Amino acid sequence: MKSLSASLAAALYLTAAPFAYSQERASEAASAQQTDADAALQMLYGEYHDWRMTEWGFTKSEDGDYTRGGTLPSVKPAEMRRRAAAATDFLARLNQIGHASLSPEEQVNAAVLRSVLTEQIGDARFAEWEMPFDSDSNFWSYLNPRTGFQSVEEYDAYIARMRQVPRYFEEQIANSKAGLARGFSVPRVTLEGRDASLVPYAAEDYSQNPFWSAFEQMPDRFAEEDRKRLKEAGRAAIEQAIAPSYANLLKFLRDDYFPNARGTIAAEKFPDGEAYYAQQIRQYTTLDLTADQIHAIGLDEVARIEAAMRAIMQELAFEGSISEFNERLRTDPQFIARTPEELMGVSAYVAKRVDGKLGEYFGFLPRHRFTIRPVPDAIAPFYTAGRGGYESCLMNTHDLSSRPLYNIPALTIHECAPGHSFQAAFQREQGETAEFRRSIYFSGMGEGWGLYTEFLGEEMGIYRTPYERFGRLSYEMWRAARLVIDTGIHSQGWSRDQAVEYLADRTALSRHEVGTEIDRYISWPGQALAYKLGEMQIRRLRGEAEAALGDDFDIRKFHDVILAMGSVPLPVLESRIGGFIADGGKGLEGVDY
Incomplete structure (x- = not known):
């Protein structure tokens, strides 16, 4: 395994919490006695x-x-x-x-x-509620379901929620005004065009409003009188509550919020x-690291990944700089899908090739199957390249020239399997996680796992060409550069142009994605730090387990133990792997290794 940043290793040892998980304590837990x-x-x-x-x-x-x-x-x-x-x-x-x-x-x-x-x-x-949205996430895009409901009661509850939208939006607007008044707002530079996501919801024609699609998907088994009543109530709610509320919010954003949002971009310029x-860093990474420490870690990682990139460029006989090679990749038509279906097909084929390898890297294989869907049109222009979840893995097919195919294997592995969709199914099927934890997500653990699986794709043999391997390195560089950029913007006085140039020069991301990502880091301080720090933690712990266990190390057991933890702070994960090493590398009970 390639060595990781010494500065991170030292920092993580210093920040690990004292969660004892010894073999002796594990045997005590197996007893029937409850304290x-x-x-x-x-x-x-x-x-x-x-x-x-x-x-x-x-x-x-x-x-x-x-x-x-x-x-x-x-x-x-x-x-x-x-x-x-x-x-x-x-x-x-x-x-x-x-x-x-x-x-x-x-x-x-x-x-x-x-x-x-x-x-x-x-x-x-x-008072974070005074900035209830950013360039990536908001409070207005996910109030309508992607599919219909399965019972009359669920439709009644949906209609009741629709009727609450005017009050809910009024409260969010009032909070946003309070944030504006004290300089606690989304930076103006990141907001251009973000209002477009509201336009479909403000449509006066109820049949064109996204809230109506749930009524079009109403089950045929419903009694006709229920179907008629629910559709009439849904139409009225859209015309009387939804469309006017979204129109009012759209007007507020365009006339008041966007023009008066702050001109600065650094989180340290907030009150x-x-x-x-510092609180955002701790929240998203679950580690006690300073901005300066993270910036140094990022610079180390960027240098390491640049060396790996140059090796692939040498393999391809390219003699220019990394920046020049990235620009060549961005402008080469052979890497651009001609249709959304072509991009989705590449992603689906990657997912199926991963299926053929999962048994070599995991002992427990979840029964649940996810699907791959395109990002909805209403949010696609400013959405990330993809996002994975329990039911589906989303791939963004908007502006195909900004979605080069050499990035799709790494993206699919991260978002679908063995990344987030696989991760979600695995954890649900363990069944023993305390109920309060089932809707809790720690970015350091969750996103760290997603990035680690991109690295795992190398071992699985998923990347078939030097360009796909470079795309994987470009994605890893993307996350390493975040450590430098996020801290640079929010604590070292970087400008947006400086951040754009830094990311564009070091990754093969399209110019569209570069701009979207930088706006995300500006408007969402700290969140981007979780990915690389979490991945480095997992890779470091794997190296320690391999060294300590020798021939007794089984990669399937290591991965199973990590995913069975669910979403936890990184110091808790470190403690658990300490226990894994202490007990000789045991896997999960009931799994045949």
Whole structure:
């Protein structure tokens, strides 16, 4: 395995939390005896989960499952502060439970709960609700479902939520105005064209509104009187609540927010900005690293990856610079799909070739199957290249010239399998994860895994040409450069042009993607740091396990143990791999290795 940055290795050893996971403690956990501390913690996080789901508009059925109810949460400042106060109370109660008395499994649950509560309290400290969107994410794009519902009750709840959109948007607008007034806004330079995603929802013709598609997909088994009633109510809700609310929000963004958004781009220019950026770093990486430390780590990684890129360029007999080679790739028509279907076909074929290799790298193979879909047209122009989830893996087919095919294998591995879609299915089918953790996601762990799988694709033999291998390195460089760019923008005074040039010169990303990505880093401080730091953590831990276990190391068991953890802070993952090494590299119970 290639060596990683010495500066990161040192920093990670210093930041690892003391979560003991020894062989002795593991055997204790296997016993039937449950400690009082375990019971107290389980009661606490069960209460927290019920509270959280209720606060955000979910209802609990008789069988204990949660479904979307008929309300949208209030985001008024008083309500947000009340929730932060409740989180503070939960944290105080957590602190009263003796950590050393918990079983290893419950120590992990305690660490996750502590991290989630600390994040919520930190967000409230900086009134993050006053900037409720950025160039990548927002509060208005995901209120309508991609597919129809399966029961009349779900349609009734959907219509009730639609009727709440005017109130919900008014609260979000009020929060955004408060943010504008104190200089806590999305940077103006990142907002150009972002209003386009609202236009379809403001359509006066209900049949053209994205909210109507759920009614077009209504199951045939519904009674005709129900179908008629629901469609009439849905049409009225779109005409009376949805379209006017989106039109009003669109007007606010165009007339008030965009023109008055801040001209600066650094998070440290926010009110109390230096502390805010430090909090964002901790939130997204789950590591105690400073901006300066991360910047240095990024420079080391960029230099390492540049050397690997030059080796491929030499293989292809290209004598120019990395920047010149990247520009050649961007402008070569052989790498551009002619139709969206061609790009989707390349992605699908990569996914099936990965299927043929999964058994060599994982002992537990989830039964669930994902699909691959194009990013919806309404959000595609400013969406990332792809995104993976439990049900589907999204590929962006907008502006095909900006989606070169040599990048598609690495993208598919990261977003689909064995990346995020595979990861989500694996974790769901473990079945033992505490309920409160099933909707919690730590970017350092989750995105670190996604980037690690791109590296794993090399070992699987998925990259078949030097160009695809260069595309993989370009994607890794993209994440390494983020460490330099994010910290450069938010703590070292970099300009947007400087950031664009740095990323464009070192990756084969299209100019469109480069601009979209830089705007994302500007408007979402800290999030981009998670990917590379998480991947480096996983690769370092793998190297330690290989060295310690020797011939007893089984890559399938190592990967299974990581994914079975679910989403956890990186120090918790490090502790678990320490336990994996201590117990001789055991895999998951019940899995035939």
